[in-house]
Amino acid sequence: MIGICIPAHNEEHHIAACLRAAMRAARHPGLSAEPVRIVVVLDHCRDRTAQLSAAWPVHCLTIQARNVGVARALGARHLLDAGARWLAFTDADPRVSEGWLVDQLSLGAEVVCGTVTVTGWEEHGAHAQRARLRFAQHYQDREGHRHVHGANLGIAAQAYRRTGGFMGLSCSEDQALVDKLEQGGARIAWTCLPRVTTSARPYSRVEGGFSCALRQGWGTGD
Structure with missing residues (x-):
């Protein structure tokens, strides 16, 4: 079984x-036709995310941690307990491609670090053009990149267990895990093959993450 x-x-x-x-x-x-189980970890949701998720054939877990590392770890544990051989991670705002899982599994790696396509730059307002340009200058959407995105990450179950999984970090939990996997000698594919489209929104639910990098690290200001 494959887990998302x-x-x-x-x-x-x-x-x-x-x-x-x-x-x-x-x-x-x-x-x-290999089974795929999708788990949505609803972390301190106060809007209609839970109701909307319940309309789909997915498994929903509810926590009040307000911590993405804790949420990812809980979801991974649920999938491993259900028998998953491969764990695929994304976020609740991106859209994965139809071939996302097939492409991850095709690489024969223990860890797949994919890239992202960014859309919706208009949310940066007056900074939109500058943000898009700076992103294009700094981002490496190619084979051999060194980006880590929780929105496009795949890990073999054995490798995940070997490293102890995600730590309870409020951000950069994905980078910390990949660092541990790399230090442990895991076979990592740094690839642009599995495609994920994500929003360029300048403010997300997690401060210090990808949105913060778009807003500050690439020169858009506050």
Whole structure:
């Protein structure tokens, strides 16, 4: 069985599109009908994310941690206990491609670190053009990149267990785990093959994450 873990905190505007895309990936003929279990970890949701998620054939877990590392760890543990051999991680606002899982598994790696396609730059307002330019200058959407995104990450179950999994970090939990995997000698594919489209929103539910990098690290200001 393949597992997909999606942490969510107040994502009522994005969760339906996210789950629709995940379901398409789970039904890809290239998986040869291997079962795929999708778990949404609802972390301190105060909007309609829970109700909208319940309309889909997914498993929902509810916590009040307000911590993405804790949410990812809980979802991973649920999937491992259910028998998952491969863990695929994304977020509640991106949309994975139809071939996302097939592409991850095709690489023969223990860890797959994918890249992201960014859309919706207009949310940066007057900074939109500058933000898009700076992102294009600094981002490496190619094979051999060194980006780590929790929105596009795949890990073999044995490798995940070997390193102890995600730590309870409020951000950069994905980078910390990949660092541990790399130090432990895991076979890592740094690839642009599995595709995920994510929002360029300048403010997300987690401070210090990808949105913060778009807003500050690439020169958009506050």
